[in-house]
Every structure is written in C-alpha cells, then in structure tokens.
Amino acid sequence: MLQYMVRIWDYYLREHPNATRLPAVIPLVVHHDRRRWTGPTQLRDLVQLDPDTAEAAREFLPEFRFLLDDLARIDEQALRRRPLTPPVRVTLLLLKIAAGNPRLAEDLQPWVEELREVLARPGGLDEFTPMLRYIEVVGEAPAEQVHKLISQLGPQAEEAYMTTAEMLRAEGEARGEARGRAEGEARGRAAMLVELLTPKFGPIPPDVSHAFYTASPEQLREWAARALTAETLDQVLDPS
Secondary structure (H helix, E strand, C coil): CHHHHHHHHHHHHHHCCCCCCCCCCCCEEEECCCCCCCCCCEHHHHCCCCHHHHHHCHHHCCCCECEEEEHHHCCHHHHHHCCCCHHHHHHHHHHHHCCCCCCHHHHHHHHHHHHHHHHHCCCHHHHHHHHHHHHHHHCCCCHHHHHHHHHCCCHHHHHHHHHHHHHHHHHHHHHHHHHHHHHHHHHHHHHHHHHHHHHHHCCCCHHHHHHHHHCCHHHHHHHHHHHCCCCCHHHHHCCC
8 A cells, every 4th residue: 555655656746846745645445355354554563573672663663554444344234324425335335245246136126226326426327337347247146137136227227237248248258269369379389399399309298298288378489499409308398
C-alpha cells in the first residue's frame, strides 16, 4: 500500500514539477476473503525489532497505517445500514458473497431493490454492467438462475445480461483458440527439436522428450540455440 501511495506521488510530481506539497492520499484496504484479516495494519509492526527497542526508536520509525474494511467481519444488515450509494453498497456485497458461490442468485434475491436502484440512477446501466460481468466471472450459480434473477429487473437489465454473457463466451472461445494455437506451435517446436537432436545424439530418452513437449516457447528456443554447438545432450539441457 505504501508503494502504491509513493507511485501516486511520483506521478503527481512528474506532472507538477514545481509543486512543493503533495496531495493527500487516504489508504483504504477492502478485504473480501472468506477469512478475517489477521495481518498488521501499520508498517511499524513489520519492522523486526524487539518491543523495547521498537519503543525507544518509535519516533524514528515511519508512521504509516491504512484503514481496513474487513468485509468478513460485517453481515449484510450492517452493510445495508452504511450511508453509501447503491452502486458502492452492491459492489461491496458482491465482493463479500460472489466469489465461488453456487447460491449467488438466491443470495442476491433480497437485494433486488438495491439492484433496481443502481439501474435507476443516471448512467446506471454503465455501473450495472461491470457488476454483471463480475457475477458471471467469479460466481458459480447456474446461468438459468442468474438469468431469472436479472430478468426481474426489467428488459434493459436482461438485455445487458445477455450481451455480457455473449461477450464472455466469445472471449472464452478466443482465449481457447489462442491457447490452442500456442500449444500447437509449442508442440511443433518440440518435435523439430527432437528431429534435430536425434541424428546427433541418438534416440531421445522419454523423460527428455517429455521435458521438450511440456516446456515453454522461450525454453525451447534456448535449447534449440544450444543444440547447434552442444557436444552432448546434457549440454543442451544444462550448459553448466
């Protein structure tokens, strides 16, 4: 968190080289793991000093702590009582309950009115669409249940859901095709490497062949370059 803040200030100073003061940055961590936060929230607790020395050096140690919003420690009713805008409240709810949740559509049912409030705001559809994407990407509820939930919000929400689902399917297919091409190219490079080395060193042992076919493209290129001058198969795999 401290690194993030320093980067913000570095960027600010590059953009404002004559500045003599820094803008205020209030650090806030929103923790949305299922387990409660157990780590420190101030830098001093990470410095390796015995308690007496730490106390004696207190004024010389950097004073830095961040605000922590541990969603694992609050229930949904407490979240409802927070003075937040509907998009922020629903976003925090999704961070709390969505990931890996097969009952997400059912758990969101009591929040239908809040979802409607998001849509009713000026520009609400632009705020609602990323929520749909998050639900689809991290949740594990059956698609028909999510569709049924969203359809309660009206045709605009249902159209956004169908568009989002179609885009995610297209992205998944594109990633699959790209991965397939990359895997095919890697297998081709591995086969060429086996063909190159077999006349020089004889039949390639099964474990070495397996290493070729499971290696990254970068590793295959490195081995191929060594194959030109290597005198043994071991020198191809490990020149040291």
